Each structure stands twice: as C-alpha cells, then as structure tokens.
Amino acid sequence: MNAITIAVDYGAITANVATLRAHAPTAAVMAVVKADAYGHGLVEAGRAARSGGAAWLGVAQPLEALELRAAGDTDRVLTWLYGSEVPAAALIAADIDVSVGSHEVLEAVATAAHAHANGPRARVHIAVDTGLGREGVTLADLPALLDAAREAQRSRNVHVVGMWSHFAWADQPGHPTIDLQAAAFRAALALAEDAGLALEVRHLANSAATLTRPDLHFDMVRPGIAVYGLPPVADPAGENFGLTPAMSVTSTLALVKRVGAGQGVSYGHEYVTDRATILGLVTAGYADGVFRGAGGRAHVGIGGERYVIAGRVCMDQFVVDLGPDATASPGDTVTLIGVGGPTAREWADAVGTIDYEVVCRFGGLRAKESV
C-alpha cells in the first residue's frame, strides 16, 4: 500500500492550456514546465501542454530542456537559468532557444555557435531585469549587451530572436511596479530596435499577468502555475478562470479507534480530546511531503467531511479526530488535496506558504510513490 498517492490529470493540463490560449488570443503560449512541471512530471506535462496548443515550453534548467528533446519534443523550447557553464553546444545542437542576460553567457553561447559555424544558429532571447532584481541585464547595462549581441549575430552564428523579462508583483493586480516594469520593458524593446535587432518574440507575462493584463501579453505569455489549474489571483467571476487543478494527493485511513476524553494525541500531546471520540490514523507524514507544521491547521477530506489534523504530523503518519459518531473505516480514502478535500491553496494558507511550494513538494515524491 502506498503511503501517499499523487495523481495528475494530464487532460486538465491540456484543457488549461487551451483556456489560457483563449485568455491570450493574440499571443503564443509558452507553458512553463520548469521544476519537473511544478511537480506534475516534466515530459508528461509537456506533452499535455502541447496538446492544448502550447507553441513553446519553458524551463529554467538546461538539462530539463534536453530531457524534453530526449523524450521526443520537437517544437520551440526556451531555457533561462545558468551562468557561463551553460551547456551551450548541446542546447544549440538540440535546437533549443537560450536566454542571455550577461556578457559571460553571451560569450559562452557565441563561442559554441561559432565552433560549429555550419551548424544551427544559436537562437538567443535577451533577458532584461526591469525591476524584479533577479535574472537579466539591467537597463543601464543593456545597450552594451545589445551591441555585443548584434556583433555576435553578425559574425558568430548567433540569431537574437527574443527579449523577455519577469514581474515582481503581478499577483497583486494594480501594484504600481507592474506598469513601471512594463514601461521599462518597452524601453528595453526600443533599445533593441535601435540596435537594429528584429525580434521575433517579446514576452513578459506570467500566469497572473496572462489572466489580468491583456495589454501586456506582447507576442507570447509564459504561464506556469495556471497551467496546473492554480491561478495566483482570484477570479472576480468566481470561476477559477475556467482552470482545473491537475494534481490530487490522497492517502488512506490505516486504523480507526475509540478513545476516551482527555486522550493526548501524537508527539508532545499538542491535541487532547475533549470528549470520548474516534481517532483515525493516516499513513502519510513529513517524509511524504506533509508539512510538519500542518498539525492543528490543515484539513483533510474523508467521506465528504473535513477534519483538521489532530496534533503533530509525524514522519510517516498523522491523526485526525473523526468525532464520536464517525462511520469511517480502515481503508477509506483520505484526500489531502483534490475533489472532496482542500485545494493546494488552502493547504498553503494553512501552513503559511504558497500553492507553488505545495505542488512542487508533493510532486517531488511522485517518483517514490510510483515504485
């Protein structure tokens, strides 16, 4: 018996990408499948996203881009997170678009492309830091990088095809940094044009901006979390923007037993029964991705009812107080996330994090679960 079962509805991912395309009808969609597709499975989620119409897939790590190719993906893929150690030759040979946000990375890419002057050109997207303070070249340093990129395009088998940036606060619609970053991005695009670079694809919008700022879609949107059905902003219409959560997490009731009032539950007895009741033992713990801090805060679903986790989460198990009249039996399904239980967002709120971390964490255990 598995301690925990992580199921991914790939049909939901396909449908979500189709829905995101409808939210951004004038732009291409790059489905962000970094970090093993936010725990949903890189290759399978990538395939599902392609079926929904994702013209592009995006990953942070170069090895994930190469893994997509090894699995047979042949369409456009962009990778963006590395220093000068970037495996540029392998990426170019695999026809993968690469992000460049520094002279060091440009040099590594141009050197690899030039070494195979008769091979494919390196397709480069310039990464601009418009205010996130993370990856990318600052606007102040952009002109020099554009000059170097144009020179590489002229003489070193490089083709500058894109420019991109990333938002800091898009999940807070109306936050003043959104328009400031958009203005900085437009200024960066103008500099690229001044440098004589004809860009094929300009991209800025993550999930939040895809759903709330149609004016900032440019040529392509780059949603991640929304692909998995978890929009980072509330839908004013209360319809989750037409998206369906793809991941569900379930476990099993291993034991059901009657106890008296005053029974301490789990290590440290942080929960004490206030009446005679029935306890249920669930075979999932922090080794399975259940946050240790979830005791007394997060709920699970059993038989259509919600129960708070009673006492501390242990390494491989936790307990719920089913109440004196419970009819649950050993073997019953316990829904940690999914229909009949909480959403990933509710889990995140309970333990003080974001649903991104919840799905990455449970998803990281999919390999173990499938053994």
Ligand SMILES: Cc1ncc(COP(=O)(O)O)c(C=O)c1O
């Ligand atoms: C560069 C880049 N683009 C797009 C995304 C997708 O963001 P989100 O999952 O908020 O849509 C990410 C993820 O953080 C990212 O790092």
